[in-house]
Amino acid sequence: MKHYVIIGNGVAAAGCIEGIRSVDAESAVTVISAENHPVYCRPLISCYLEKKTDLERMHYRSESFYTDNNVKVLYGRSAAKIDAAAKTVTLDNGETIAYDAVCNASGSSPFVPPMAGLDTVEKKFSFMTIDDTLALEQAITPESRVLIIGAGLIGLKCAEGLHDRVGSITVCDLAPRVLSSILDDTCAAMMQNHLEKNGISFILGTSAKEFQGGHAVMQNGAEVDFDVLVLAVGVRANTQLVKAAGGEVNRGIVVNDKCQTSLKDIYAAGDCTEYHDISSDMNKVMALMPNAYMQGRTAGVNMAGGDTVFNNAIPMNSIGFFGFHCHTAGSQPEGCTMYEEADENHIKRLFVKDDRLTGFMLLGHMHRTGIYTALIRNQTPLSSVDFARLQIEPQLAAMGSDFRNKVLKGVV
Amino acid sequence: MKRIYVKEEWCLGCHLCEYNCAFANSGMTDMVKALRGKEIYPRIQVETDENGVTYAVSCRHCTDPICVKSCIAGALSKKDGVIEIDHSKCVGCLTCVLVCPYGAVVEDGTGVAQKCELCMTNSHGTPQCVKGCPNGAIVFEERGEAE
Numbered sequence: 001m002k003h004y005v006i007i008g009n010g011v012a013a014a015g016c017i018e019g020i021r022s023v024d025a026e027s028a029v030t031v032i033s034a035e036n037h038p039v040y041c042r043p044l045i046s047c048y049l050e051k052k053t054d055l056e057r058m059h060y061r062s063e064s065f066y067t068d069n070n071v072k073v074l075y076g077r078s079a080a081k082i083d084a085a086a087k088t089v090t091l092d093n094g095e096t097i098a099y100d101a102v103c104n105a106s107g108s109s110p111f112v113p114p115m116a117g118l119d120t121v122e123k124k125f126s127f128m129t130i131d132d133t134l135a136l137e138q139a140i141t142p143e144s145r146v147l148i149i150g151a152g153l154i155g156l157k158c159a160e161g162l163h164d165r166v167g168s169i170t171v172c173d174l175a176p177r178v179l180s181s182i183l184d185d186t187c188a189a190m191m192q193n194h195l196e197k198n199g200i201s202f203i204l205g206t207s208a209k210e211f212q213g214g215h216a217v218m219q220n221g222a223e224v225d226f227d228v229l230v231l232a233v234g235v236r237a238n239t240q241l242v243k244a245a246g247g248e249v250n251r252g253i254v255v256n257d258k259c260q261t262s263l264k265d266i267y268a269a270g271d272c273t274e275y276h277d278i279s280s281d282m283n284k285v286m287a288l289m290p291n292a293y294m295q296g297r298t299a300g301v302n303m304a305g306g307d308t309v310f311n312n313a314i315p316m317n318s319i320g321f322f323g324f325h326c327h328t329a330g331s332q333p334e335g336c337t338m339y340e341e342a343d344e345n346h347i348k349r350l351f352v353k354d355d356r357l358t359g360f361m362l363l364g365h366m367h368r369t370g371i372y373t374a375l376i377r378n379q380t381p382l383s384s385v386d387f388a389r390l391q392i393e394p395q396l397a398a399m400g401s402d403f404r405n406k407v408l409k410g411v412v
Numbered sequence: 413m414k415r416i417y418v419k420e421e422w423c424l425g426c427h428l429c430e431y432n433c434a435f436a437n438s439g440m441t442d443m444v445k446a447l448r449g450k451e452i453y454p455r456i457q458v459e460t461d462e463n464g465v466t467y468a469v470s471c472r473h474c475t476d477p478i479c480v481k482s483c484i485a486g487a488l489s490k491k492d493g494v495i496e497i498d499h500s501k502c503v504g505c506l507t508c509v510l511v512c513p514y515g516a517v518v519e520d521g522t523g524v525a526q527k528c529e530l531c532m533t534n535s536h537g538t539p540q541c542v543k544g545c546p547n548g549a550i551v552f553e554e555r556g557e558a559e
Contacts, residue, residue: 015481043484047503053485057501060486290482290507297481318507323523327510366506368515377513386462394515396469397461404467407514408418411555412472 002027004303005089005097007079007241008105009033010042011289012270012296014060016103019300019308021069027304029071030097032089034078034106037130038065043289045133049161055130079106082245084263101265101303104242104253105296108235108271108287117211124229127158136162139228143167147216147224149208150232151178153319158230159200160321170224172203182317182328187347187361191326198322237272237285250274252285257311259299267303269295279314279330279358279376286315312377318366327369330359330376339391350391355381368394413493414554416456416530416539418467422549423458425466429541429550430454433470436531436540453521455528456541468541468550471495471516471528479508479517479527487525496529 004020006013009031020029039060047053066073074091081090082102089097110126118124125136136158140146144166148155151173159169173180177188178195192202206220216224237252248254248262252274259267259275270292277284291313298310316329332338336353346364350357350372357375371394374380386398396404406412434452435443456470473495480488480495487501488508504524508517512527520526530552531539542552 041485043505044503052503053501289484290478290511293481316510318505318510320504320506325506327506329510366509366519368512368518369510370508370512370517371515373510374513389462395459396514397459401461401465404461407472408420408467408469409555411415412474 002100002304003098004029004300005099005102006031006105007082007089007102008107008270008272009035009037009039009073010105010107010270010292011039011060012105012107012292012299013103014039014065015293015296015298016105016267016269016300016303017065017069017071019297019302019306020304021300022297023301023304023306027100029069031066031071031073032077032079032091033073033075035129035131036075038063038073040130041289042128043157045127045130046157046161048130048133049137049158049165050163058130079241082241082266084245084247084266087265099265101267103259103296103299103303104261104266104268104272105270105292105299106238106241106272108237110231111234111236112231113207113233115208115211120213121211121229122213123227124231127154127230127232128235136228136230140166141227144227145225146170146228146230147172147226148230148232149173150230150234151175151202151204152181152232152234153179153317154235155230155232156195156200156321157319158232159195163198163200163322166228168201169199170201170203170226172206172208172218172224174205174207176205178202178204179319179326182315182319183326183361184332184349186342187326187349187363190347190363191321191324194324195321235271235287237274237287239272242266242268250283254283255295257298257309258302258307259295259310260302265303267299269299275313276311277314277331278312278379280333284315286313288315288317290316314373314376316373324364325366326364327362327366328360329373330357332359341391352382352387355383357382357387371395371399413473414530414552415473416470416528416542417551417553417555418469419549419551420465420467422547423466423468424547424549425458425460426546427458428544428546429456429468430458432540432544433528436536437526437534439534451521453518453526455516455518455526457515457518469514469516470541471512472514473530478511478513482507482511494530494532495527496533497525497527499524 239249243249253268271287339350341348351359389398433454438446440446
């Protein structure tokens with residue numbers, strides 16, 4: 001009988017539990033959960049504000065998930081230290097837990113750059129957790145003027161969630177475009193236009209210089225009066241524990257495709273990690289929920305003595321605002337060529353290099369896009385498929401009859 | 413488990429499976445009322461290859477389903493081999509559409525995801541695309557499991 005410890009209680013932890021139990025039904029599993037909530041669907045906090053879901057339906061797994069899997073959860077506790085030699089985790093209350101294998105799935109934390117006068121702002125919030133969301137909800141009124149710092153995925157989802165519940169929303173970002181981590185200028189302009197049509201105002205290409213209570217002054221001189229401030233500048237991987245234990249850390253905890261860190265019996269999964277993106281052949285922090293689950297599951301299987309890898313990770317995002325969607329995946333390496341289709345309501349951009357689809361950006365029309373994603377993930381040689389046909393529409397018909405027969409006539 | 417398989421040599425390309433699917437999942441009892449004058453959003457789709465060969469594509473109920481692993485709402489799950497969407501939990505993020513390698517999860521026309529559930533979750537209990545195929549080109553049978 002072994003003891004597996006999981007630090008964190010997000011989706012990577014849930015994957016880790018399910019991975020462990022797919023191999024080892026008996027051993028003890030302890031989850032250290034800083035948040036006082038069972039695992040929930042973090043990206044849905046904006047849907048909560050929008051009233052598209054509620055706290056009950058935001059649970060990622062059933063009510064009996066932990067008991068069904070015989071997992072002990074330490075709510076309200078965090079890990080203070082991992083001792084790789086002694087194989088123990090020390091909790092914030094000083095208690096020490098011995099492990100046979102541990103998975104650090106501690107996620108990421110909001111990053112707030114120093115901004116003058118931030119301490120004079122009375123109502124300011126991050127937007128990462130249920131507790132952040134409930135606190136923000138308490139602070140808003142139908143008249144609130146909301147200023148959101150950050151036009152990335154978190155900031156814009158927050159804007160969408162608040163839209164029908166506040167008076168006005170202004171979003172500012174140092175980047176000159178919205179969703180700068182996933183969209184290029186052209187695609188971002190279309191998305192920004194859609195957001196503006198829905199009443200969101202933007203101040204881009206500049207950052208907040210100073211706050212005086214409910215008054216913000218930007219570097220470019222623009223001024224905004226607000227009642228509620230949301231800080232969604234960015235997040236940083238929680239690497240401290242593994243770093244302090246002597247493990248290799250860059251911007252995230254470095255893991256291999258088995259989700260092992262550089263330290264024996266210490267695994268890591270989810271937003272705290274840095275791992276290999278096969279579309280760009282680079283190691284990156286890819287804080288994405290599907291990948292977090294797959295990493296967690298991989299770590300869990302390996303911790304429990306199984307042998308598996310997650311070796312085809314790519315960045316990918318499905319995100320929409322006010323009914324207008326975008327799908328992005330992979331990357332745009334230098335020297336890639338682009339196939340493009342566009343009209344006023346949709347854009348399709350496919351990026352190709354060395355006979356491979358390396359990435360895409362699709363706005364406005366999302367139909368069967370997973371066929372494109374699979375081309376990136378499987379690094380399918382485009383010379384082996386009818387890519388001219390695929391460019392127009394994703395379809396199995398362009399993948400050759402052998403592939404199609406395997407998929408449609410057998411078990412996959 | 414039993415899955416849907418296609419016999420492309422028998423497929424006429426008539427698209428009836430698409431209509432039967434849309435009707436079966438409409439919750440209505442009159443096909444004309446359910447479908448007339450409406451754009452349909454079937455969970456099965458007929459494709460045509462470069463030689464004019466047609467066949468229908470629907471969820472493969474994969475042994476290792478990436479849609480379930482990727483769902484950010486905890487709405488997709490596998491129950492007795494059938495991959496189902498809990499529509500009370502789906503928020504329409506369409507991550508499943510982004511990851512399904514076969515293009516078998518699609519938007520339902522109202523902004524949320526839908527997929528073939530083998531007619532196990534509607535009132536029929538047996539796949540209506542199979543039942544209604546006029547030439548036996550779609551079958552529902554056991555073909556051996558790797559699991």
